[in-house]
Amino acid sequence: DAGVIQSPRHEVTEMGQEVTLRCKPISGHNSLFWYRQTMMRGLELLIYFNNNVPIDDSGMPEDRFSAKMPNASFSTLKIQPSEPRDSAVYFCASSSRQREVVDTQYFGPGTRLTVL
């Protein structure tokens, strides 16, 4: 079974450009998470979807960030306009959650974003 797939693996862009990161969760998983990892701030949860619905977006830094999950097999994280301080590794993770049972999160390989 394929794991969580993220694309692109690396993205280099200039300040002010729009950036779109993509994620395909594991088939059958109904929860999806976007994280950002930096040396300074560690691992931060940006947004959490359950059954394609955003449940908690309190971690989204500002209006420049937006995330969508149009169906169970695809999600995007968009930054518009991008800024150098957005440079980080962005991870997507998915899990299968049934009722109140907590399950393991499976992480993708990440997208390393560099904004010049």
Added chain:
Amino acid sequence: GNSVTQMEGPVTLSEEAFLTINCTYTATGYPSLFWYVQYPGEGLQLLLKATKADDKGSNKGFEATYRKETTSFHLEKGSVQVSDSAVYFCALSQGSGGYQKVTFGTGTKLQVIP
């Protein structure tokens, strides 16, 4: 709110040394506890987990016991190898009102030297 505190790194050990990485948590109720490992250039992957008090999670020679009385979930390994060099994250997960909330620690970098 929930929080996870783990020892700061980096931790540098010689091969075959004993490893302990401390993790304590703050949460209401009975969260599930996890250790994730991140190898260079990769995403996090589950190392082990425990879902109730006194449970012991184990995998690849690593162990951690869910201690409710001390709110701890320390990671141990009897004999580390160079291939164990990675960043280790302690985490807790708690479902409430239809929302699974996961809280990660800041990570502890382990370097094992031959």
